[in-house]
Amino acid sequence: MKHLLCAAALIALPFAAPVLADAPKEKAATPAATIEPQVKTRDLSGTFGGQRVNYRATIGETILTGEGGKQEAVIVTTSYVKQPRDPSRPVFFMYNGGPGSGSVWLQMGAFGPKRVAIPSDARDDGAPPYPILDNPDSLLDVADLVFIDPPGTGFSYLTEGTDPKKYYGLEEDAKAVAQVIRRWINDNGRWNSPKYLGGESYGTTRTAMVARELEGRTFNDVGLNGLILISTILDFAMREPTPGNELAYVVTLPNMAAAAFYHGKVQAPSVEAIAEEARQFAIGPFASALLKGQALPAAERAAVRAELSRLTGLSEEYLEQANLRVTDQRFYKELLRDRGLTIGRLDARYTGKDYDNAGETPDNDPSFYGIDAGYTAAINSWARESLGFETNREYQSIGGIGGQWNWSLGSGWGRNAYLNVAPFIGQAMRQNSQLRVFNAQGWYDFATPFFGAEYSLNRMGIPQDRVKFTYYDAGHMMYVRDEDRQKLSADVREFIQSR
Structure with a gap:
């Protein structure tokens, strides 16, 4: 699930050295340096969906704070916004899965304005250099795109002294991602734009949880037009033999x-x-x-x-x-x-x-x-060299936070031995009569089986007339196959345009 693979990785910014033990008592410890968020922009153009589009690429840090204003998490987002800016234009927020996976896969493989070219016929990606090409299958012709790397993924990280338990979990992660989305909407004046939310693999789990955060609260609700699920896993009993x-x-x-x-x-x-x-x-x-x-x-x-x-x-x-x-x-x-x-x-x-x-x-x-080296090279080259993002941190395409994950819903569901987040999608759809769901599955994906997705989304409480299934002749990341990347792009484009 982009993926249920884990390897430990947690990066922190350097802080000022602590006061020596024999220092005068009247001297307080030097406070941690305030992190100034880095933001880099580039004005670019490309042809997407057959249309020439001028767009602004922005890679920037959003800082989440805790009690006492302590800076706890630095979240990196990469957005692509058509110029001149149109507040009525749809915006699509997306991320990958894991938990612990950066957004590199959807960004450099499916929907971003650039993509890495790897073999389409299930051969391994070999050795560099890996071509980074214009991506005519990007969705920039129909929507602005915001790729989010949640805490502990991509270049995003927790600051020194931040308890991972505050961010690494079903509900904890969803609250952080929802906060980043609200901040982006506010900072970019997009409260009345049509909004789409989606992810791949565990990213579909995250979508159910984030939708609950955005639409299920009685304050500051964010209405959604569509949930875009790619390689879906909502009911985890189906992955536990x-x-x-x-x-x-x-x-x-x-x-x-x-x-x-x-x-x-x-x-x-x-x-x-x-x-x-x-x-x-x-x-x-x-x-x-x-x-x-x-x-x-x-x-x-x-x-x-x-x-x-x-x-x-x-x-x-x-x-x-x-x-x-x-x-x-x-x-x-x-x-x-x-x-x-x-x-x-x-x-x-x-x-x-x-x-x-x-x-x-x-x-x-x-x-x-067979594919990981090409994607890792592509995201580092694009973010650092083309967009100008400056960091000494390594990009975590598959990080190690899954082993620290809190899988409990903590919402009165007993022991939570049966983890199923599909009811949150049903609840959001029942409370929003125009919310639709798009589900994409590869025939050859064992990480998130297509029959499991069908089973999860066919349960009681999920309006079936607003759920659309599409299928592809590849696996978990169906977009690695050229024909299926084109088909996925066309299918999602149609879904967004049919609102």
Whole structure:
């Protein structure tokens, strides 16, 4: 989920040295230096959606303060605003996921005015230099764009002495992001502009939480026109194949069928056709069989095992040994074991070679190490060299804050053992009759399975006539495939224009 990968990283600005122990008592400690927010602007132009657009690119720091005015968090946003400024023009606020991922992926891969060119056909990105190109698929022709790096991601950071617990959590993060959005709206005179909010992977979780902060409060509400969800994860039970949780196997099965189809392990007229067959089997005979547990009759077990084998390309013997329950990690290793290959988690089109072929799970995810270097190089080059942002900090494309994350909602939902934020989207839609939801899913994404997104957004309380689903022939970051980047751009553009 752009991604549920973590590595520790927390950056702080230097503060003045503390007073020595033997200093005179009447001398107070030197106060921490006040951080002056850095703001850099460039006036540029480009052709997006077939239109020539003059725009102002601004990369700047927003400082959040705590008790006593202490500067606690420095949040970096990168905005692209058409010139001359039009207050009635839509503005699209977006971020990536993780938690711990910077906005580099959506900014340099999908919607920003520049993009990094990496292979479109599921080959790895190789070595630099990586071309940074004009992006005609940017949405600047229909909306101003604001990319947000939440605390602990990108160049954003917590200051020395700030407790990470104040910012690293479901609710804590949402409050900070909502505050940054309100500040941007106020500073840029955009209170009456149509507003779209969205993200990728955990960014869709964040969208549900931020929408609650913006629209669910009785003071200073910010009305939203649309939520744009890319590679959605709202109900986390679907990603936890712990013993007894059968739902995780049900929602992942259609992904297995799609991946098996892509790699020639099953036959079908199209990926759409095999996905639909797998959906119907998963929610029907397969779910029924799993729920029966050890009471499952032998004849029914045999029939389910045979169909499961046909859909996944795995042998009946292997499925029997796995008790009909194959985790995604096992599937990555097993599907192409006969070819000595593993498949990707973020994008099952990618393949990799492990140290040996006898293992239970892959050494790594070829669909992540196949793209990460290009994106990291691109965002650093663009922000530092082209936009002039000055910092000694490293850009955290995938940071380490996930391990410190507070996953509790803390809102009276008992033990919060079942984490599902989809009801917040339903609540926002019921309270705002014009709020619409756009959901984009890749067929080959195991990090946030498409059937799981469909399940989450099909629950009670979510108006179905205002939810739009679109599908793409790639994985988690479907925009790495050229055809799907163009399709995603066209689909989101249509969604914004149809307001």
